[in-house]
Amino acid sequence: DAGVIQSPRHEVTEMGQEVTLRCKPISGHDYLFWYRQTMMRGLELLIYFNNNVPIDDSGMPEDRFSAKMPNASFSTLKIQPSEPRDSAVYFCASSEKGQSSSYEQYFGPGTRLTVT
């Protein structure tokens, strides 16, 4: 398996523009997570899905952020309008429930977003 795939790897955009980040989870995984990582706040969970259904979006910072998972192999995180404080690395991760009830999450390479 190719692992979790994210695109684009880098995104530079101007304030006010719409940004769409994409993720393809590992085949067979039924959980998908979106994280944001900054030096100040570390790795923060934004939202997660189970079987394509959003379970908890309490980490989404504002209404400018939205996420969808139309099918088991694709998810998007959209920011509209973008602001300079949204600059961060955004990670997508996927997992399945292990036999021991542990949840090993497999992370993608991340999208480095810069909003000017």
Add this chain to the structure above:
Amino acid sequence: QKEVEQDPGPLSVPEGAIVSLNCTYSNSAFQYFMWYRQYSRKGPELLMYTYSSGNKEDGRFTAQVDKSSKYISLFIRDSQPSDSATYLCAIQGYSTLTFGKGTMLLVSP
């Protein structure tokens, strides 16, 4: 108080040193404790995990959990320059993980 606290470092050691990385947590209900390693400009990857209290060893790495003091540790023996990375502790809730901010480790040859 944050759920998971971790010293950001950086921690600089010479090659061959024993490294100790630590986290504290606040929620006593947590059962699974994980360590992720993140190389520069890469995504985190699971290094090892432990269930409840006790030790777990994997090669040069030992993970230790003390639930009575809500303290988790990762020990690296015979550290190598290739161990230079950021190490994040993670605590599992129902189906999600809460991460510490990570400790940057630098191992010099």
